[in-house]
Amino acid sequence: MHHALITGANRGLGLEHARQLLERGWHVSAAVRNPDAATELAALPVGEGKLDIHAYDAADPASAEALAKGVTGPIDLLFANAGMMAPETRKFGQAAGEAMLQEFRVNTIAPLALVEAFVGQVEASEMKVIALQSSRMGSVRDNESGGGYGYRSSKAALNAVGKSLSIDLKDKGIVVLILHPGWVKTDMGGPNGQLTVPESVSGQLDLIARAYGNPVMSGRFYHVSGQDLPW
Numbered sequence: 603m604h605h606a607l608i609t610g611a612n613r614g615l616g617l618e619h620a621r622q623l624l625e626r627g628w629h630v631s632a633a634v635r636n637p638d639a640a641t642e643l644a645a646l647p648v649g650e651g652k653l654d655i656h657a658y659d660a661a662d663p664a665s666a667e668a669l670a671k672g673v674t675g676p677i678d679l680l681f682a683n684a685g686m687m688a689p690e691t692r693k694f695g696q697a698a699g700e701a702m703l704q705e706f707r708v709n710t711i712a713p714l715a716l717v718e719a720f721v722g723q724v725e726a727s728e729m730k731v732i733a734l735q736s737s738r739m740g741s742v743r744d745n746e747s748g749g750g751y752g753y754r755s756s757k758a759a760l761n762a763v764g765k766s767l768s769i770d771l772k773d774k775g776i777v778v779l780i781l782h783p784g785w786v787k788t789d790m791g792g793p794n795g796q797l798t799v800p801e802s803v804s805g806q807l808d809l810i811a812r813a814y815g816n817p818v819m820s821g822r823f824y825h826v827s828g829q830d831l832p833w
């Protein structure tokens with residue numbers, strides 16, 4: 603049975619990843635900021651070899667190490683999905699400040715800390731896939747509308763982290779995917795998103811299945827459609 607660890611699994615894309623992986627017979631370890639409030643997640647089949655729920659705050663640098671004490675055994679898919687977009691950093695004139703640092707903590711540093719804490723368990727697994735939930739807004743070349751200072755730059759930095767991981771972890775047989783889920787109707791994406799949450803997640807899981815044993819996909823920035831995106 604395959605085992606996934608996914609962060610930010612209490613709502614949006616992360617919750618749906620947990621749901622669809624459970625439907626596919628996976629064991630899912632779900633990491634959320636507040637387990638007591640994760641009612642939709644807890645309604646999924648919890649139990650041995652099914653779903654277990656763990657506390658995790660991506661903004662806390664010690665949280666990945668603490669999580670590693672509770673999530674044991676090989677991890678076939680390590681999915682750094684938790685992310686944030688701070689409204690304060692959207693517009694020029696007021697963007698630089700503490701909120702931007704928080705975006706870097708959550709969107710850039712936390713995924714790296716997660717990989718550093720779990721790399722041994724990924725290496726010990728059968729599939730050995732790491733997925734980083736990036737965003738097309740992190741593409742410098744694709745930026746034609748400006749703004750979004752904190753979100754764009756923290757996701758661009760995440761892409762740089764993912765590229766380095768793909769090189770540094772290559773000899774361990776680990777494949778690192780840098781993913782854009784599409785513009786999705788979640789709390790973050792809003793109601794005008796182009797994809798429903800289940801559509802985006804099933805597309806991402808197809809890409810992840812293709813990445814198994816396929817090192818040529820490592821260190822690339824993929825749209826959920828499977829197309830390469832420019833850095």
Ligand SMILES: NC(=O)c1ccc[n+]([C@@H]2O[C@H](COP(=O)([O-])OP(=O)(O)OC[C@H]3O[C@@H](n4cnc5c(N)ncnc54)[C@H](OP(=O)(O)O)[C@@H]3O)[C@@H](O)[C@H]2O)c1
Pocket residue numbers: 609610611612613614615616634635636658659660661662683684685686708735736737738782783784785786787788789790791792795
């Ligand atoms: N929706 C889109 O169109 C879109 C497009 C490109 C990329 N993405 C990326 O996809 C990922 C998931 O986003 P979504 O659309 O599902 O958004 P969402 O519905 O707003 O969900 C965000 C998730 O991240 C978690 N999170 C935020 N800060 C956290 C922290 N400090 N520690 C732990 N968890 C934290 C949230 O937990 P709480 O409930 O506790 O806040 C929530 O589970 C993000 O990385 C986002 O940047 C989304």
